[in-house]
Amino acid sequence: MTIAPADRIALTIRLDASPRYKGSVHDDEVARRMGYRAALVPGAFLYGHFSRIAVDLWGLPWIGRGAMGASFRRPVYNGDDVTIACTPGEGEAIALSMIGVDGQVAAEGWIAPPSAAPAPPLADWPLLPLPEERPLVAVGASPAGLRGGTPGAVLTEAEILESRSAFDETHPIYTSEGIAHPGLLMRRSMFEVYASFRWPGPVVLTACEARHFSTVTAGERIETSSVIAETFERRGRHYVVTEELILANGRPAAQFRRTQIYAQGAG
Numbered sequence: 692m693t694i695a696p697a698d699r700i701a702l703t704i705r706l707d708a709s710p711r712y713k714g715s716v717h718d719d720e721v722a723r724r725m726g727y728r729a730a731l732v733p734g735a736f737l738y739g740h741f742s743r744i745a746v747d748l749w750g751l752p753w754i755g756r757g758a759m760g761a762s763f764r765r766p767v768y769n770g771d772d773v774t775i776a777c778t779p780g781e782g783e784a785i786a787l788s789m790i791g792v793d794g795q796v797a798a799e800g801w802i803a804p805p806s807a808a809p810a811p812p813l814a815d816w817p818l819l820p821l822p823e824e825r826p827l828v829a830v831g832a833s834p835a836g837l838r839g840g841t842p843g844a845v846l847t848e849a850e851i852l853e854s855r856s857a858f859d860e861t862h863p864i865y866t867s868e869g870i871a872h873p874g875l876l877m878r879r880s881m882f883e884v885y886a887s888f889r890w891p892g893p894v895v896l897t898a899c900e901a902r903h904f905s906t907v908t909a910g911e912r913i914e915t916s917s918v919i920a921e922t923f924e925r926r927g928r929h930y931v932v933t934e935e936l937i938l939a940n941g942r943p944a945a946q947f948r949r950t951q952i953y954a955q956g957a958g
Contacts, residue, residue, distance in 0.1 A: 698776070698777040698778075699774050699775065699776050699777070700743070700744070700774070700775050700777075701772065701773070701774050702740060702772075702773060702774075702775070702859075703770065703771070703772050703773075704732050704736065704737075704740065704767050704768075704769070704770070704771045704772075704773055705769060705770065705859055706730060706732050706733075706736070706769035706770075707856070707857035709857070712730070712733075714893075715893050715894075716730070716731050716893040716894075716895050717730050717731055717732070717733055718730055721893060725893065727766055727768075728768065729768045729769060730768065730769055731766045731767070731768065731895070732766075732767045732768060732769060732771070733878070733881075733896065734761070734763050734896030734897075734899060734949075735874050735877045735878045735881060735896070736857075736858065736874065737761060737763060737767060737789060737797075737798050738759070738761055738800075738873075738874055738877055738899060738901065739858040739860070739872065739873065739874030739877075740773075740775065740789070740858070741759060741761055741775065741787050741789075741798075741800050741802065742759065742802070742872075742873050742874065743775075743860075743862070744775065744777055744785065744787060744802060745757055745759065745785075745802040746862055746864060747862075748785070748802075748804070749804050749805055750864060751864055751868060751870075751906070752805040753802075753804065753805050753903075754864075754870060754873060754903060754906050755805070755903060755904070755905055755906045756805035756806055756807070756903060756904065757802065757803065757804065757805050757806070757902075757903050758802070758803040758806065758900075758901060758902040758903070759800060759801060759802045759803065759900070759901050760800055760801050760898075760899065760900040760901070761787075761798055761799065761800030761801075761898065761899055762798065762799055762800065762897065762898040763797070763798045763896060763897055763898065764796055764797060764798060764799065765791070765795055765796070765797045765798075766797070767789070767791070767797050767798070771791060771792070772791075772792050773789050773790060773791055773792075773797065774789070774790045775787055775788070775789050775790075776788045776790060780801050781801075782803075783803065783804050784801045784802065784803045784804075785801065785802050785803075786799075786800075786801050787799065787800045787801060787802065788800075806902075808902070810904040810942075810943035810946070811936060811943065811946065813938075813941075813943070816916035816936040816938075817838070817916060818841055818843070818914050818916055818938070819838055819839070819840045819841065819916075820840050820841070820842075821840035821841065821842055821883075821886060821887060822840055822887065825886075825887060825888050825889045826888055826889065827888070827889040827890075827891075828888045828889065828890055828891070828919070828922075828931060828953060829891065830891055830929050830954045831924075831929070832922070833922060834919050834922065835919055835920060835921050835922065836918065836919065837888075837918070837919045838916075838917065838918045838919075839883060839884050839886075839887030839888065839915070839916075839917035839918070839919075839933075839935075840883070840886075840887050841883050841914045841915040841916065841917075842883070843912060843913070843914040844912070844913060845910060845911065845912050845913070846871065846907065846908075846909055846910065846911050846912075846913050846939075847909055848909040850871075850875070850909075851869075851870075851871050851872070851875065851908075851909055854871065854872045854874065854875035854878070855872055857874075858872055858874050860872055868906070869908055869909065870906045870907060870908055871906070871907040871908065871909075873901070873903060873945070875907075876903075876907065876913075876937050876944060876945045877899070877901065877945070877947060879913060879915065879937065880915045880917065880935040880937055880945075880947055881896075881949070883915040883917065883935075884915070884917045884933050884935060887917065888919075890953050890954075891953065891954045892953065892954050892955070894931075894951045894952070894953050895951060895952040896949060896950075896951050897930070897950050897951060897952060898949070898950040899947060899948065899949045899950070900947070900948045900949075901945060901946070901947050901948075902945065902946050903944070903945045904942075904943040904944055904945060904946070905939060905942055905943065905944045905945075906944075907939045907944050911939040911940045912939070912940055912941075913937065913938070913939055913944075914937075914938045915935055915936070915937055915938070916935065916936045916938070917933055917934065917935040917936075918933065918934055918935075919931060919932070919933055920932040920933060920934050920948070922953075927955060927956055928952050928954075928955050929952065929953055929954040929955065930950055930951065930952055930953070931950075931951055931953045932948065932949070932950050932951075933947075933948075933949050933951070934946070934947065934948045934949075935947045935949075
């Protein structure tokens with residue numbers, strides 16, 4: 692696949708029916724109460740759809756050693772038709788834009804080819820149990836350095852298949868290699884971070900960066916080391932930046948840095 696400025700793919704964004712969305716901004720009732728017209732599609736799904744371009748370009752090596760970043764400018768709702776436009780980026784990177792039927796850009800991002808960049812040292816990423824009593828991330832507080840926990844669990848074939856269905860992923864490389872979709876790892880790290888703390892309201896992903904270090908298959912034990920990197924306020928919205936390292940059987944599989952709105956107003 693050769694990227695040219697006119698290259699585009701069209702697709703329909705579909706939200707799966709996971710019960711984990713109940714009470715979050717990905718739930719119709721909660722989203723409408725917050726002023727949205729329907730449940731927001733999680734950023735991990737948009738990340739998953741951006742990864743389609745990378746897998747078409749670089750195949751299995753990208754799933755094991757690739758990188759990407761994305762920022763989410765406007766909500767994308769379940770059933771929305773979008774177009775992903777691809778243009779040459781800086782160096783070997785490819786710039787991506789997700790455009791709605793109204794012509795507005797909903798998300799922007801980039802993908803980069805496989806890299807031999809080393810994974811971060813494991814000594815910097817301790818594995819902790821989930822806290823018995825989750826600490827509150829209070830509005831206006833400075834919890835930088837506060838670490839999240841992980842229950843640790845063996846990844847099953849059923850989870851891998853469910854994730855491919857959720858991402859509407861049909862690329863043959865996933866079935867032929869039996870590997871987990873990159874979006875599965877991002878969702879796993881997100882859920883564990885959200886389970887490690889108490890939040891004053893629904894959390895909305897606004898940007899993320901990801902780097903992959905290894906493919907993951909069923910039967911491997913998945914654990915997440917996470918930390919709150921910083922918090923800040925902008926235009927009445929309170930943001931938290933988290934960083935996570937996903938381990939598969941003790942080896943680094945992926946690293947994420949995510950920016951999220953966790954509260955609005957004075958709190």
